[in-house]
Amino acid sequence: MQRNNKTVLILGGGLAGLTAAKRLTDRGFSVRLIEKRSLYGGKVSSWKDEEGDWIESGTHCFFGAYDVLYDLMREIGVYDSVLWKDHKLTYTLAGGGSFTFNTWDLPSPLHLVPAIVKNGYFSFGEMLAFAKSLVPLALKKDKYPPTQDHLTFSEWAKRHRFGTRLLEKMFRPMALALKFIPPEKISAKIILDVTEVFYRIPNASCMGFLKGAPEEHLIAPLKHYSETRGAEFTSGVAAETLQYDKGEISGVRLSNGEVLDADYYLCALPVHNLNRVLPETMKRERSFFGDLEKLEGVPVISVQIWYDRQITPENNVLFSPDGVIPVYADLANTTPEYRTLRGEPHDGKSRFEFCVAPADDLMGLSKQETIDKVDGDIRSCFPETSKGARVLKSTIVKIPQSVYAPLPDMERFRPTQKTPVPNLFFAGGYTQQLYYDSMGGAVMSANLASDEIASAAGA
Numbered sequence: 195m196q197r198n199n200k201t202v203l204i205l206g207g208g209l210a211g212l213t214a215a216k217r218l219t220d221r222g223f224s225v226r227l228i229e230k231r232s233l234y235g236g237k238v239s240s241w242k243d244e245e246g247d248w249i250e251s252g253t254h255c256f257f258g259a260y261d262v263l264y265d266l267m268r269e270i271g272v273y274d275s276v277l278w279k280d281h282k283l284t285y286t287l288a289g290g291g292s293f294t295f296n297t298w299d300l301p302s303p304l305h306l307v308p309a310i311v312k313n314g315y316f317s318f319g320e321m322l323a324f325a326k327s328l329v330p331l332a333l334k335k336d337k338y339p340p341t342q343d344h345l346t347f348s349e350w351a352k353r354h355r356f357g358t359r360l361l362e363k364m365f366r367p368m369a370l371a372l373k374f375i376p377p378e379k380i381s382a383k384i385i386l387d388v389t390e391v392f393y394r395i396p397n398a399s400c401m402g403f404l405k406g407a408p409e410e411h412l413i414a415p416l417k418h419y420s421e422t423r424g425a426e427f428t429s430g431v432a433a434e435t436l437q438y439d440k441g442e443i444s445g446v447r448l449s450n451g452e453v454l455d456a457d458y459y460l461c462a463l464p465v466h467n468l469n470r471v472l473p474e475t476m477k478r479e480r481s482f483f484g485d486l487e488k489l490e491g492v493p494v495i496s497v498q499i500w501y502d503r504q505i506t507p508e509n510n511v512l513f514s515p516d517g518v519i520p521v522y523a524d525l526a527n528t529t530p531e532y533r534t535l536r537g538e539p540h541d542g543k544s545r546f547e548f549c550v551a552p553a554d555d556l557m558g559l560s561k562q563e564t565i566d567k568v569d570g571d572i573r574s575c576f577p578e579t580s581k582g583a584r585v586l587k588s589t590i591v592k593i594p595q596s597v598y599a600p601l602p603d604m605e606r607f608r609p610t611q612k613t614p615v616p617n618l619f620f621a622g623g624y625t626q627q628l629y630y631d632s633m634g635g636a637v638m639s640a641n642l643a644s645d646e647i648a649s650a651a652g653a
């Protein structure tokens with residue numbers, strides 16, 4: 195690799211920052227990355243607790259659609275860590291029972307036929323009404339969702355009259371799983387975009403799980419790749435302010451008082467943290483920066499529960515429209531390296547991880563109150579197998595501001611990776627790219643930001 199004598203300072207060591215470090219190191223830049231926390235990975239971070247069990251910021255499902263993520267994983271030699279599951283989406287219901295959207299291994303749209311005709315829950319009439327509502331999407335394809343960004347998904351669904359049951363049982367958990375906000379808050383654009391991708395690309399809705407902790411199978415290998423090629427990483431120090439001088443960034447003041455400078459600056463921070471480091475003058479001078487204040491993070495809670503028996507054999511992601519667990523998985527089935535408890539084998543017994551949302555009203559609950567709610571929901575979904583089951587351990591992670599909230603009319607405030615300040619660039623799930631705030635989105639944003647930096651440097 196040829197070095198190009200240009201330096202880049204990356205702020206934030208989440209998936210976007212780490213991907214950009216790799217991309218820019220590959221292109222010959224001298225890269226330094228600053229991470230506020232003591233561990234890397236941001237919202238995909240994972241760590242061992244004092245009993246030796248892995249804790250994750252949240253359950254991470256790998257959608258078939260994220261080609262850019264799999265290219266990256268192949269480049270660093272970890273693609274084989276993704277374990278692909280059967281191509282189906284299963285919904286569990288309060289009181290017991292479930293329904294499943296299966297697919298066939300056929301070209302689009304034939305792959306969706308079994309989901310429509312034999313999901314075992316929605317009537318053919320309901321699915322037909324839904325199919326009719328999607329005619330504009332089928333005709334205009336990806337041009338259609340942006341025209342619906344002014345509506346919430348609930349408003350869109352009412353206008354298209356496809357029925358409350360589909361909205362409540364299928365789309366409520368989908369909206370909550372995707373962005374932790376319900377259909378009456380999420381922009382219709384997001385659900386329509388995802389539906390369009392699922393419709394057009396047969397494998398897009400297939401789900402994978404890592405075979406173990408994201409730290410071991412993605413984050414550490416990604417950092418190691420750049421580190422062994424000269425990139426410098428510093429953790430436990432936060433960027434405090436970007437110094438703005440004569441229309442350019444002249445340095446970054448860190449929480450330890452140091453000031454670092456570089457030829458190019460890449461902020462790979464969550465948008466609420468970015469808003470804190472951007473100088474007020476920049477926000478006043480340019481709406482590009484000032485408008486970022488309109489984007490806010492969504493609260494979410496991740497809960498893990500180990501039981502003394504197997505509650506479900508399901509080796510896949512599960513959705514639930516009822517209660518507070520819209521999306522969850524039994525990691526003892528999906529993630530072989532997680533079949534442990536306190537360092538001992540936990541084979542044949544459940545170890546669930548739940549995404550708890552909407553979390554606005556739950557953030558103030560105690561750990562025990564939250565665990566009781568989640569435990570109650572899982573017992574309601576599996577009344578038979580959970581009878582008499584004991585909770586052996588539980589953990590909880592609260593994230594007050596996680597992914598940005600894609601509310602109606604927010605799309606226009608998502609910034610591009612290139613900013614009006616020539617040596618300042620942005621990356622992160624909230625910036626403009628196809629996959630919103632997701633792992634695919636973080637990687638795609640970093641690819642785009644790296645291209646922009648390379649182009650600015652004439653590299």
Ligand SMILES: Cc1cc2nc3c(=O)[nH]c(=O)nc-3n(C[C@H](O)[C@H](O)[C@H](O)COP(=O)(O)OP(=O)(O)OC[C@H]3O[C@@H](n4cnc5c(N)ncnc54)[C@H](O)[C@@H]3O)c2cc1C
Binds near residue numbers: 234467495624
């Ligand atoms: C519970 C949960 C479940 C999820 N599930 C999925 C899923 O199943 N599939 C999927 O694709 N996506 C999922 N996501 C979304 C995905 O994790 C994120 O979209 C993605 O990781 C965002 O990466 P990022 O690098 O843009 O931001 P982040 O991961 O937030 O990284 C930003 C980094 O910047 C650091 N930082 C902040 N302030 C400063 C500062 N001042 N100075 C220096 N560093 C700073 C942070 O500590 C962090 O490490 C989930 C998210 C959560 C919270």
